[in-house]
Amino acid sequence: MSGKIAIVGAGPSGCYLAQALLKKAPDLQVDLIDQLPVPYGLVRYGVAADHQGTKGVARQFARVFERQGARFFGNVSIGRDVTLEDLRAAYDAVVLAAGLSSDRKLGVPGDDLPGVFGAGRLTRALFEHPEAEDLPDLGAHPVIVGNGNVAIDLLRLLAKAPEELDGSDLGEGPSRWLAQSGIETITITGRSPAVRAKFDAVMVKELAKLSDVRIEVVDAGESDEPAEVKTVEALSAIHGHWTGARLITFRFGLTPKAIEGEGRAQTVRFDTETGEELIPCTSVLTAIGFEAAPGLPRDALISGATDAEAGRLAPGLFAAGWFRRGPRGTIPENRADAQALAAVILDDLSADPARVGGAVFDGLDQVVDYSGWCRIDAAETEAAPEGRCRSKLATRETMLGVAGARETTK
Amino acid sequence: MKITILYGTETGNAEMLAEDIQSEIEADHEVDLSNLEDFAPGDFDPECFYLLVCSTYGDGDLPASAQPFADAMEADKPDLSAIHFAIFGLGDSEYDETFNHGPKKLAELMIAHGAQQVGERVAHDASGSDMAEDLAFPWAEAVIADVSEKLGEAA
Helix, strand or coil, X not given: XXXXXXXXXXXXXXXXXXXXHHXXXXXXXXXXXXXXXXXXXXXXXXXXXXXXXXXXXXXXXXXXXXXCCCEEEECCCXXXXXXXXXXXXXXXXXXXXXXXXXXXXXXXXXXXXXXXXXXXXXXXXXXXXXXXXXXXXXXXXXXXXXXXXXXXXHHHHHHCCHHHHCCECCCHXXXXXXHCCCCCEEXXXXXXXXXXXXXXXXXXXXXXXXXXXXXXXXXXXXXXXXXHHHHHHHHHHHCCCECCCEEEEEECCCXXXXXXXXXXXXXXXXXXXXXXXXXXXXXXXXXXXXXXXXXXXXXXXXXXXXXXXXXXXXXXXXXXXXXXXXXXXXXXXXXXXHHHHHHHHHXXXXXXXXXXXXXXXXXCCCCECHHHHHHHHHHHHHCCCXXXXXXXXXXXXXXXHHHHCCCCCC | CEEEEEEECCCCHHHHHHHHHHHHHCCCCEEEEEEHHHCCHHHXXXXXXXXXXXXXXXXXXXCHHHHHHHHHHHHHCCCCCCCEEEEEEEECHHHHHHCCHHHHHHHHHHHHCXXXXXXXXXXXXXXXXXXXHHHHHHHHHHHHHHHHHHCCCCC
16 A cells, blocks of 8 residues: 655654554655654653663654654654644644644642642653753752652652762763752652552552652552552552651542642642642652643644544544644554554545645755654764763754764765 | 564564564565464364564563553463464663563463463564664574474474
8 A cells, every 4th residue: 555644743652653554554654754853742741760671662663763764854843843733734644643732731829839840841851852941949858749650750859869870871960950859858748548549559568669768658548459559559668668768658638629839839739538738849840741742733623523443533634642632642542543543544535646745845954854863863872971871962053963963074 | 494573562573673584584474464362262163372572662572563452462361382382582781671571471371371482482572782673583583493492393
């Protein structure tokens, strides 16, 4: 089967989709477009720097370009450089797999006070996303609001001693920032009781390896439900873990009501079953989910979709991954999703040889192709200092410089 | 030799490795490749040598694509005493408590139904510095040599 398919977003969902499409129909032209000069999205900027094993899926994604013939068009923003309409006119099918990168706000009074930071904003800075804001001062007593895996990632990174980051790709600046954070206590709060916390038990168990903390779990609760037993066991197992002075406290059943303070977050006011509770803090880190970044009109597209469940937005226009489902599900769930969506797309596909495909990007400045990414990748790997597996290029300019550098001799 | 590579995968990494092993050995052998989710316990053939490639997921669990196979094994209770297999595991030592428990469970399941394991279970560590195929290719070569000797065939 022939045809031209554009996938907007070269993160795990987009890459798994390209892999599935090309497995079923190797003659397709599949183009992955990313607004960054580098591919792999959350594998690079969302999976924690100390979870290199999880990042191993990038080897599969490299194959999609190297062996399955997909092409990469990096540093291209749909909406700014090329309109969605023009893209749809150029391809037989367009798939939006741009993810959800904006932090969902708490939606309580004071959630915009200085000292309140979204998890995405922080992890982008920690993992050196080129559009990240600076790493802020969290003070000695940050409070994390949220009970998902992102909250646990943040907690673990903030709690780690410098030597526990050996083998990671955490950059020099973020490593120094962590080493000098001055954090004495971290309180992590969830709205639900412990048994219904969303994090995976294995993420909690991992905390038992921390080398310089003391962990208190308040009200781990009890359950007979198999799905809940694992969570309870994991929480009970880390309760009392004591290897150092930095105190981590897990609290449950706390619904945030307001963030208060004189010009800066100083207290979180919670509702609990037994009344109000105030927890003093020096910063509030929210990890309660993500929503679409401005750019693509996701809400309108999803609400007007012909069949959002199957991923059909409009004729020839599809949605994949978090962009379709919302901010739930791990990397392999996006793989299963991508395989189902590939079947839907191929069912619908009617190829028109007159469509121009990748030529729609002709004339754009500084488009990064896959070989450009390979030069960035090689430069980053070569520059890795002792104790790190990579040293990321942290700005768009440096990436574009390295991507565009051609060998002068052959 | 007739060889079937069976893989249990969640992220696709075990599938990729299984495909790589197939490419590596298919010049010398007749090789089939199947996802465990598409393989039934009744499909085992005593003439064939089985190379299992399996990851670990979640809290030391079998990966998603191995689970239906495990359920079918429990239900069908096949007699696999004429079946020879070897197994290669993928894991991540970040989660040391459950490191490579998926392939361990799969091997135990095979042995519990009488199948004969050839060679040791080899484990790749995603947090280590080796490439999976750098361990898996020599492993495949070694277990194929082992089983050839055992079955009195030329490799």
